[in-house]
Amino acid sequence: xxxxxxFAFASCSKDNDIxxxxxxxxxxxDEKTTPGGVRVKLWADSEDLxxxxxxxxxxxxxxSGANLTNASVTYKPVMDMMTMAHSSPAEQPVxxxxxxxxxxxxxxxxxxxxxxxxxxxxxxxxxxVVFDIVVKPAAANTKHTAAIVGSxxxxxxxxxxQPFKPKTGINDLQILINKRQDMMNFPAVEDLSVxxxxxxxxxxxxxPNNVNPVHTGKGHYSGKVNFTMTGDWRLxxxxxxxxxxxxxxxxLDLLF
Numbered sequence: 192x193x194x195x196x197x198f199a200f201a202s203c204s205k206d207n208d209i210x211x212x213x214x215x216x217x218x219x220x221d222e223k224t225t226p227g228g229v230r231v232k233l234w235a236d237s238e239d240l241x242x243x244x245x246x247x248x249x250x251x252x253x254x255s256g257a258n259l260t261n262a263s264v265t266y267k268p269v270m271d272m273m274t275m276a277h278s279s280p281a282e283q284p285v286x287x288x289x290x291x292x293x294x295x296x297x298x299x300x301x302x303x304x305x306x307x308x309x310x311x312x313x314x315x316x317x318x319x320v321v322f323d324i325v326v327k328p329a330a331a332n333t334k335h336t337a338a339i340v341g342s343x344x345x346x347x348x349x350x351x352x353q354p355f356k357p358k359t360g361i362n363d364l365q366i367l368i369n370k371r372q373d374m375m376n377f378p379a380v381e382d383l384s385v386x387x388x389x390x391x392x393x394x395x396x397x398x399p400n401n402v403n404p405v406h407t408g409k410g411h412y413s414g415k416v417n418f419t420m421t422g423d424w425r426l427x428x429x430x431x432x433x434x435x436x437x438x439x440x441x442x443l444d445l446l447f
Contacts, residue, residue, distance in 0.1 A: 220322065264295075
């Protein structure tokens with residue numbers, strides 16, 4: 192009876208572990224183990240990572256199988272282009288106790304392919320593991336991230352966070368703005384004012400009742416955008432610092 196009870200307990204523990212992963216309802220990208228024995232699983236909302244803002248999650252388990260909830264976790268994306276390498280904007284993970292996941296994000300600026308390949312280094316308490324990442328091009332007729340050099344000589348990246356699934360009518364709008372400090376560092380920009388102008392290129396009109404995005408923290412700017420019909424939409428953004436126009440026009444494209 193003792194053996195049966197132990198077997199049942201072990202089976203339940205294993206099933207619970209499997210169910211925990213299944214209940215995440217996320218795509219498992221890969222898993223690695225740190226030199227110290229921490230099992231690192233990398234998750235995403237979809238198995239297709241694209242040239243865009245991508246939310247990425249990490250689950251951590253110790254060698255005994257316990258969830259590791261108080262670790263220091265960082266992301267470092269790198270595109271190796273043979274003769275050179277560069278990084279891209281990344282939002283460092285924060286632990287979400289409800290899902291037992293560390294949640295962060297990466298803006299992949301170009302697709303994997305003949306030009307180069309992406310890796311994502313996930314450091315857990317200063318112990319790194321390196322994931323090979325396949326980044327697909329943006330979906331046809333869309334552009335969810337763009338970079339442009341401003342009048343101040345700095346390269347700015349704008350990435351669309353919301354709407355993730357656009358709909359006709361008023362949509363929550365959220366963008367992330369970063370600047371290139373050097374090829375490996377892209378800090379968030381928090382001191383801009385942003386003007387929004389939607390356009391439907393195929394129909395030659397815009398839309399009313401939009402709300403310009405304002406900074407809400409860590410480079411996130413939130414507002415409202417009104418899509419009066421389905422189809423192709425282009426979002427024009429003007430970036431200003433005080434009264435000075437830094438970027439006259441940078442555009443993102445949506446299709447729904």
